[in-house]
Amino acid sequence: MVKSNFFKQCLEFVSERIPVEKISYEAMVQKKSVPHHKMSWAYYLGGLTLLFLSIQFITGILLLFYYQATVSDAHSSVEHITQYVGGGDLIRNLHAWSSSLMILCLILHMMTTFAMKAFQRPRELTWITGVVLLLLTFALGFSGYLLPWHQIGVNATKVGLQSIELIGAYLPGELALLPTKIKEIIQGDSMVEQATLSRFFALHVVVCPILLLGILGFHLFSIQLHGMSEGVDHPTGKSEKFFPTFILKDLRVWSVVFCAAFITALCIPFDSFSPFPLLAPYDALGSTPPGIKPEWYFFFIYYPLELLPFWLIALLQNLLLAILFLAPWIFKNTSRKALFLITLVAAIYFFGITIFGQDLYNLIMGVHS
Amino acid sequence: METDPLQTRKHFILGFGALLLSGLALSSTLFAKLVSYLSGDRMSQIDRTLFLKTKLSRMDQTASERKLELERKSSEYIFIAKMSDLLATKGKYFIDYEMRPALAFQSSEDGLPILISAKCTHLGCTVGADLDENSRILCPCHVSYFDIKSGMPHAGSPAKAPLPHIGWVIMDKQSKIVASKHPKREVEIVEKLDMDSLDHYSIYIAKKFASKATGEA
Numbered sequence: 324m325v326k327s328n329f330f331k332q333c334l335e336f337v338s339e340r341i342p343v344e345k346i347s348y349e350a351m352v353q354k355k356s357v358p359h360h361k362m363s364w365a366y367y368l369g370g371l372t373l374l375f376l377s378i379q380f381i382t383g384i385l386l387l388f389y390y391q392a393t394v395s396d397a398h399s400s401v402e403h404i405t406q407y408v409g410g411g412d413l414i415r416n417l418h419a420w421s422s423s424l425m426i427l428c429l430i431l432h433m434m435t436t437f438a439m440k441a442f443q444r445p446r447e448l449t450w451i452t453g454v455v456l457l458l459l460t461f462a463l464g465f466s467g468y469l470l471p472w473h474q475i476g477v478n479a480t481k482v483g484l485q486s487i488e489l490i491g492a493y494l495p496g497e498l499a500l501l502p503t504k505i506k507e508i509i510q511g512d513s514m515v516e517q518a519t520l521s522r523f524f525a526l527h528v529v530v531c532p533i534l535l536l537g538i539l540g541f542h543l544f545s546i547q548l549h550g551m552s553e554g555v556d557h558p559t560g561k562s563e564k565f566f567p568t569f570i571l572k573d574l575r576v577w578s579v580v581f582c583a584a585f586i587t588a589l590c591i592p593f594d595s596f597s598p599f600p601l602l603a604p605y606d607a608l609g610s611t612p613p614g615i616k617p618e619w620y621f622f623f624i625y626y627p628l629e630l631l632p633f634w635l636i637a638l639l640q641n642l643l644l645a646i647l648f649l650a651p652w653i654f655k656n657t658s659r660k661a662l663f664l665i666t667l668v669a670a671i672y673f674f675g676i677t678i679f680g681q682d683l684y685n686l687i688m689g690v691h692s
Numbered sequence: 693m694e695t696d697p698l699q700t701r702k703h704f705i706l707g708f709g710a711l712l713l714s715g716l717a718l719s720s721t722l723f724a725k726l727v728s729y730l731s732g733d734r735m736s737q738i739d740r741t742l743f744l745k746t747k748l749s750r751m752d753q754t755a756s757e758r759k760l761e762l763e764r765k766s767s768e769y770i771f772i773a774k775m776s777d778l779l780a781t782k783g784k785y786f787i788d789y790e791m792r793p794a795l796a797f798q799s800s801e802d803g804l805p806i807l808i809s810a811k812c813t814h815l816g817c818t819v820g821a822d823l824d825e826n827s828r829i830l831c832p833c834h835v836s837y838f839d840i841k842s843g844m845p846h847a848g849s850p851a852k853a854p855l856p857h858i859g860w861v862i863m864d865k866q867s868k869i870v871a872s873k874h875p876k877r878e879v880e881i882v883e884k885l886d887m888d889s890l891d892h893y894s895i896y897i898a899k900k901f902a903s904k905a906t907g908e909a
């Protein structure tokens with residue numbers, strides 16, 4: 324019976340990935356241990372991401388007390404928070420800094436779990452939920468950028484959404500209109516307008532956070548079920564108890580990092596990295612000011628989009644997504660050495676383009692014109 | 693190595709004390725900030741007045757955008773500018789029937805209006821209003837230059853399609869149509885314009901020339 328065989332296989336697959344018989348305080352907390360080796364520092368990265376996520380939730384709720392999601396009031400309500408509400412600049416600044424730090428930790432977390440081959444059977448679902456969390460976090464970043472309704476945010480959103488429409492040129496017949504339709508559904512209008520702001524607001528404060536929490540719940544649950552993966556080829560045999568030793572160490576790292584983030588947010592306005600006119604309220608009737616850019620964590624896709632043909636980027640981007648989702652199977656038999664090299668190349672690309680993207684752009688465009 | 697238990701205890705107490713103190717400092721700062729955040733704004737009379745003014749002007753701006761939209765739904769003709777107000781080197785922004793930004797110039801050749809969409813055909817940024825020495829306008833987003841006469845982007849720019857022209861009508865003081873231009877056709881002159889008294893004429897965009905009516909994108 325092919326059918327029942329298939330059913331059995333499915334069941335086996337799921338029960339190996341979600342070993343319900345292990346659900347117990349003893350297995351999930353008391354017995355869990357964290358391996359000790361030269362890559363052990365990487366075990367802090369997921370936790371740090373969690374710390375920054377918590378900061379986002381708390382500061383985000385606080386911002387909601389004053390923020391108003393309408394095109395006429397959004398910008399002035401943010402101004403109100405930062406200039407006239409006690410501690411408001413700190414709250415907004417923390418939200419901005421912590422979002423960037425969260426994404427930084429998230430990317431490092433993904434890179435290290437990849438290099439350490441932590442996605443191996445039976446942890447495929449941990450990895451895949453991780454990729455979904457990454458996408459959700461990017462969606463949070465993208466939708467949040469629009470909310471203050473300033474020149475740079477609105478114009479960057481316009482450009483970002485408009486690039487969906489470009490895909491239409493590569494589709495045949497009636498399908499060519501589909502991307503425009505999708506864009507207008509996201510926008511809620513034929514332009515980036517009040518409807519867009521309302522939708523992005525709902526996505527940013529309700530839809531994405533709820534999805535994120537649910538999927539994160541599964542991510543963390545399966546980590547507790549499976550315990551930490553070894554992460555290196557030759558385990559040292561040494562390990563620490565998860566509870567209380569590792570948790571306490573985690574807390575120690577958290578308190579240091581929180582202090583650092585807190586002091587940073589207290590002293591350095593996140594805005595100070597944006598040229599001032601771009602933070603002025605959006606002007607629907609004026610020209611787009613020069614210098615429109617997305618946030619730094621989109622540079623890895625923004626600069627290639629500027630410099631290379633669109634179809635190539637669209638292709639590479641989908642390929643990358645497919646590779647990320649299928650990594651546990653594609654790299655099943657790849658050695659940790661090779662994974663480490665791949666990660667290194669990816670990291671050099673990502674951080675290289677993030678830091679030097681503008682110089683590269685100037686260089687290439689300067690030569691052309 | 694032997695450790696003196698007394699020394700160890702001293703270190704422990706010192707370390708713990710320092711931790712407690714800094715923890716206390718941090719959490720009291722946090723708490724104070726939180727309380728003041730939740731207590732609402734603290735604005736002086738002057739601040740509040742200024743802030744209310746800002747808020748009102750933003751609302752006015754939104755209101756005027758809404759009015760523009762309503763006008764475009766209901767009027768057959770929409771006033772853009774007086775003929776005498778158009779410049780050959782700097783465009784005047786206006787909003788077309790589809791609520792997209794557009795620019796109005798005076799042609800340096802025949803003195804008639806040139807109305808052209810300002811929504812970049814690349815990724816939709818709003819093109820700048822200043823004409824360069826080759827009578828081109830610039831989209832600052834990814835550097836596309838458009839010739840305002842043909843609408844064409846320069847070779848090698850990221851935008852490939854031309855900026856579409858927009859049709860217009862010119863009316864005199866008695867609201868009589870003296871000239872008009874369909875976006876795709878030649879100018880139709882009904883009555884010869886007196887080029888020395890351009891302030892007698894006004895430029896309008898017309899619903900019958902809007903891209904919905906002429907069947908363009």
Ligand code: HEM
Nearest residue numbers: 366368369370372373433436441450453454456457551552
């Ligand atoms: C909201 C975002 C995320 C949070 C809060 C989060 C949190 C965590 C935490 C607390 C751990 C356990 C400690 C550690 O290994 O660092 C962990 C493990 C893990 N995470 Fe994430 N994570 C997130 C996103 C991701 C992403 C984007 C990926 C990869 C695509 C990923 C893949 C993994 C894997 C494979 C493990 C298991 C590590 C092992 O067993 O050695 N996670 N995550």
Ligand code: FES
Nearest residue numbers: 812814815831834
């Ligand atoms: S949007 Fe105008 S050049 Fe890209």
